[in-house]
Amino acid sequence: MAHLLGFLLLLLGLCGDLVSGGQPSAPRPLEALNYTLPTAKYRIQQAYEVGPIGALFRMVHVFLYVVQPHAFPEDTVRKIIQKKFEPSVDYEKPENIVLALKVVYYEMGIIICSFLGLLFILLMPLVGCFVCICRCCNKCGGKMHQREKEDMVFRRKCLGATLLVICILISLGIIYGFVANHQVRTRVKRTRRLADSTFRDLRTFLDQTPKQIKYILAQYNTTKDLAFSDLNNINSKLGGEICGQLKPVVIPVLDEIKAMATAIRETKEALESMKSSLDSLHSSSEQLNRSLTDVRTSVEQSLQDPQCLVQPGVETCSSIQTSLSQLQGNSELGQLPSVDAELNKVNDVLSTDLDGMVEQGYKSFNDIPERVQQQSTAVVAEIKKVLDSTGSEIDSVTQQLPIKETLDNFIGYMNESEKYLHDILPKVEEADSYWWLVCLIICFLLTLIIIFFNLGLLLGVCGYNRLATPTTRGCVSNTGGIFLMVGAGLSFLFSWILMLLVVVAFIVGANMEKLICEPYANRKLFRVLDTPYLLNEDWKYYLSGMVLSKPDIKLTFEQVYSDCKDDKGIYTTLQLQNRFNITEQLDIGQHTQKLVREFESMNINLDGIVLLDDSGKRNLQEFSECGIDKIDYASYLTQTGKSPTKVNLLSFAYDLEAKANHLPPGNLKNSMKEAAQNITAIHEQQVIPMEQSLVTLHRSVKTLQRTSGSLQKGVNKTLYSLDDAQNFITRNISSIIIKETKKFGRTIISHFEYYLQWVEYAITEKLASCKPVATALDSTVQVIFCTYLTDPLNLFWFGIGKATLLLLPALILGIKLAKYYRRMESEDVYDDDVETVPLKNMEHGNNGYHKDHFHGVHNPVLTRPLRY
Structure with missing residues (x-):
């Protein structure tokens, strides 16, 4: 952002050196004179279209608004910037504590979500460890025995349906993660082309400005030739x-x-x-x-x-x-x-x-x-001399503009920026490759977990047999239960790592969106920069101090950006009449008064x-x-x-x-x-x-x-x-001669009045129209930083976070549902006159019964089918 801000300010300062003057309304062109400044065709013509994925980005924006509904804290940001610029800050002062509390209040939603994520990170491996130990001790469902209950069928179906819905939701989150990861990779590749197009447009803008000035000067010869033609005839x-x-x-x-x-x-x-x-x-x-x-x-x-x-x-x-x-x-x-x-x-x-x-x-x-x-003849010769001298004066005025030197300085700075960008882009692309690989592994890990859950559901449902007892369940059903347990185990093992990455990405991405992208879009960020004495304690308005060397003139970043978006000229945008007043330099009355005097001296006698x-x-x-x-x-x-x-x-x-x-x-x-x-x-x-x-x-x-x-x-x-x-x-005859002479003189003078008015209008309204500057800034902030980076990052943590969070109910349901599909070691049966008869204990490998499995039963014979 520092490089970006400096680049923008330098560009605005450059354009301030190029032009100067007032802002007259456009004069009506004469029939023989119709000037039009040459315009350039820029590569970046309109705002970047996100496409269908924009709906996902907007969904994340809505979530962030729910999490962080507070408006952009302009006052707080101003105070933070002022504290940062101070050489020494006592953070124990009450005003600094209040400022910290305001920051905490603004970040409350993000802090709470991050805290919940940290709890998940801390508790998930701990709970998983305890569950593992407990199940190894045949507790927490670790004993391979299933008691018959009246609502077993209903519970199994509810658990299966709920787990299926959760798996679908987790799959959506994984899809969001894949899409976001793909967007980051493809858009990082587009960044080079976009940056090249942006620099090319800026070069076109800089090259076009001298051409426009040359065109303005050249049109004086067109005007003079027309006047000479009238004088010769x-x-x-x-x-x-x-x-x-x-x-x-x-x-x-x-x-x-x-x-x-x-x-x-x-x-x-x-x-x-x-x-x-x-x-x-x-x-x-x-x-x-x-x-x-x-x-x-x-x-x-x-x-x-x-x-x-x-x-x-x-x-x-x-x-x-x-x-x-x-x-x-x-x-x-x-x-x-x-x-x-x-x-x-x-x-x-x-x-x-x-x-x-x-x-x-x-x-x-x-x-x-x-x-x-x-x-x-004599008067016409004098008028031609006046016109030639007027052209020299106009050329002298334009030569006072420090065009070449300023352009050379800016082009050098722009070349350095472009070289820096080309040097850093390979590193960014390399880092993006690692990031893409890590995100891909995360997405595939979640996909693997979901695959186990889905396979467990599929095999469990397909291999389930109503007539089979818990100890006689088939291999397919038993495998489905095992897959559910594997999915639950992997969830305990990796979910806290995934949540750690989600929390980090959430803190970074959410703050990028709320503190940079959103205030840039609604221009509140410009209003912060426009705060008097913020960026320079000696300047009331930083931009006017840098461009005009008059910091008391109200020239704001927001106004400059809005005018550039409207394709206005730099002169009007930067109020450069306070630096070089073109109206005074091109005083129309001063130049035309000479012509008026010459025409008044014309004495024609037709007696x-x-x-x-x-x-x-x-x-x-x-x-x-x-x-x-x-x-x-x-x-x-x-x-x-x-x-x-x-x-x-x-x-x-x-x-x-x-x-x-x-x-x-x-x-x-x-x-x-x-x-x-x-x-x-x-x-x-x-x-x-x-x-x-x-x-x-x-x-x-x-x-x-x-x-x-x-x-x-x-x-x-x-x-x-x-x-x-x-x-x-x-x-x-005398009055007719005077009248027509004045009319002829006004015709000649009107050519130059129109030309001088057009010069003033062109310089103040059309010369160096700064829309490419606003487009370059939008391309850097809105497109590259927000659309190419922030939005995919936020979509990634949103999708992966949702999937990771849903792993918690998924593993619970998976553990509970696995017992309905796995083959049990013992089961409960019912006789007509017996309350409970446990089956043979498979652990002892004999035909006897374990004493712990009898509850007042005298005849261990199965007399009716199992109910389960």
């Missing part, structure tokens, strides 16, 4: 955010101006198309009128032919003459007003490159990220952002005054809905040709047909192109009508939105 990170704030205001206005420039181009195209159509219609209309006039004149001249004066040509010519008035063009088409003035004004508007001005506005807006990057200059505004205003909104689009649309001629020339030509067919052959008929052909040619060559020009004119008019309908309102709205957006930029 400040054009998109900061400039993009500034653009994002301006975009909802600026882009719609520029899009409106761009749409207005497109509308101007479309207006020009529509006016040009309209002018072209009007010019075409003017010339085509005049030519059409001339052509139709020529045709009409030619037809009228042809109608002067004499055939028109005689039948049947009179009616036909008259009809043709009447229809010639319809052969006219639409004279209004040539009178449509020109749009040259409007087109000239639009051309004047287009002389200014409005599209170029809009593109310049877009460029002025899109250049914001580049301007931000250019103006922040000069002009969405559209004054010439562009005038251009828009001139476009609104170009006059297209004053054009009489209704008249144009009315004319475009009419035909270029008053009559359909094709129908007129078909009709003329039909009428000509009614004329007699001659020049008149030929002239009419030629005229019809000319009218058809005029329609195809002149009217159809005019109709196409009317369609184009209609489309252009519609386009201009749509544009002019909201021209003035649209231009005014665009100019108003432009002025509003420009004023917004002028008024708010």
Whole structure:
């Protein structure tokens, strides 16, 4: 226990040198940063499972609780430890006598049981000696004579049944002894593997701690790289955010101006198309009128032919003459007003490159990220220097931890402990071999005794004959009785030796369970160790004095063990903020304040952002005054809905040709047909192109009508939105830059705030989680000392003690029962008129009767069967 305690304290002291700091709650990780300390996989993962034999161990624990029901005497143990540490102790002082009485009171159950065992040890050989002497003198049942009694059958059966039950109980005790002996042997062999696994876990724990510290330091580079990436992309990170704030205001206005420039181009195209159509219609209309006039004149001249004066040509010519008035063009088409003035004004508007001005506005807006990057180059360089220096400071703080030296010292001590364990384990295994052999002999000795008892019962019952007299019993029955006597003799001979071993094992095992295992399980043992000034009269709390060099701080073994069981970090477990305050060393405000000052010194000027200059505004205003909104689009649309001629020339030509067919052959008929052909040619060559020009004119008019309908309102709205957006930029650009710069700075700083908070959290909560220490202690005390050693030892003395104790009634019953199975030398018989007739005395070897065997009998003749 001294080595174990020293090993634990040294380990806790080591971990105290490894880490330091406060205990902040875990910060919420950023999306790009998610740190996780590397963890090790330990061989011993959970508590040792005893298995089915645990039921036997619990049975022994219940027995020990009945024997020793008192609670663990914490005060008494404290006083004993204090007396032991004193250089001189006067045991005759009243307080020492009282202390001794308390110890006796606590150990009363064990003392009483031990005293009864000692009585058994003293009296058993003495009683056996007297019984042997007495039986040699034909006393105490030594005389080979059996008197007949009425309840002989009942007594024999009761004695046999009782002895059988006792033998079964003794056999159970022997089984417990065999099981316990096997458990000790197998678990001693497991001790080496468990010890190796425990040391391997401790080495893993020690190796993992430097790796975790290296990981913590390495994550600063990860954080710094992320910050550097943001700084290198400040054009998109900061400039993009500034653009994002301006975009909802600026882009719609520029899009409106761009749409207005497109509308101007479309207006020009529509006016040009309209002018072209009007010019075409003017010339085509005049030519059409001339052509139709020529045709009409030619037809009228042809109608002067004499055939028109005689039948049947009179009616036909008259009809043709009447229809010639319809052969006219639409004279209004040539009178449509020109749009040259409007087109000239639009051309004047287009002389200014409005599209170029809009593109310049877009460029002025899109250049914001580049301007931000250019103006922040010096500040970004300074911020990077601050980040590099911060990393050096954090590395310097971690370098102050005496890791390597402490690890080397502890590893050396652990190597010595492991070497000592490996040196002593062969001796333990050798001692276990002797112990196993002794226990095996004890169990086999008890087994031999039980075998004699069981053989005696078996042979006695199987060889018993109801009709045989005590002197005529068979060999099998007689052998059974002899075996019972041999079992009784061996019980007298060895039971006191067995009880001596049981008492010794009981005193040792019971005290190990009640004074070490049980108080360790309920942690009362830790509370004793946590008594102020107990282990060191100058230190109030021994553990805090050893680890923190501040014995007044309340740091207890119980609290340390509980925290380690919960897998907490050593920093929190050992309250190491009292030795090395990581919160002060990693002052988050101190490190981030430098970054805040650098970001505050960042001066970004984005003045000069002009969405559209004054010439562009005038251009828009001139476009609104170009006059297209004053054009009489209704008249144009009315004319475009009419035909270029008053009559359909094709129908007129078909009709003329039909009428000509009614004329007699001659020049008149030929002239009419030629005229019809000319009218058809005029329609195809002149009217159809005019109709196409009317369609184009209609489309252009519609386009201009749509544009002019909201021209003035649209231009005014665009100019108003432009002025509003420009004023917004002028008024708010500075505040937007400041706001977004602070936001960008907070993003960069948040990376390092999270990192520093995580460093503090990792060191205080996760670094060097000491569960392997608690597991190693549990493996040493609970598993090896209690489960591997104490529990099997207690089960052994419990089983062997029970078996040994039951040998006393077993030998008594065996001696009594043997007389019912052994062959007697004389017996009692009964006649009808005689009270008792003894049989022939086999000792004298003649046919006479010994005088001592007659009790007023006159006829020594057997006249009726024996009753037995």
